[in-house]
Amino acid sequence: MSSRWLLLGLLSTCAFADQPNPQRQQELLNMLKHDCGSCHGLPPKGGLGPSLMPEVLADKSDALLIDAIQNGRTGTAMPPWKNFLTVDETAWLIQQLRKR
Template sequence: MRYCWLFIGLISSCVFAEQPKPQRQQELLNMLKHDCGSCHGLPPKGGLGPSLMPDALADKSDALLIDAIQNGRAGTAMPPWKNFLNIDETNWLIQRLRQN
């Protein structure tokens, strides 16, 4: 059932995706730097968590990345972020990571 919800969420985020407001974009970039960077490194070339550089993400689908961010990864240090990020914000962060 979780995958059905994720699929529905992905379709709605692709079709109806809203850009976060500028202030929220800055908050998300700070979160990316400070929270994600504490495990993935600065720049995010890897550390406790894997690299988040564009070349490392190239073979990973948005759906896989959204699931990892929203729900975390069992058995790893990756926590779920769904209480802090909605699907549109998660997608926005992924697109920023793909551009760097």
């Protein structure tokens, strides 16, 4: 079974209860602004990468977004972030994007 399918299977069975500690939350918000923002724009209305605005994300599942962030997107400039972010941290970032 590929790691992508394994990740999606795990996502369908677990809740993301682990919140990053306050220091890590600040680090993640900084990453969102500077690393993600370099391609997705500031605010993230799109650029090299697509818009990450709440209205655009509304019809996308958390599992789809977590997969895109963790594993990247083949054939695009989107790299995998799984070496830098846990699945829980990725889910937390998605929650933050949905609130903005």
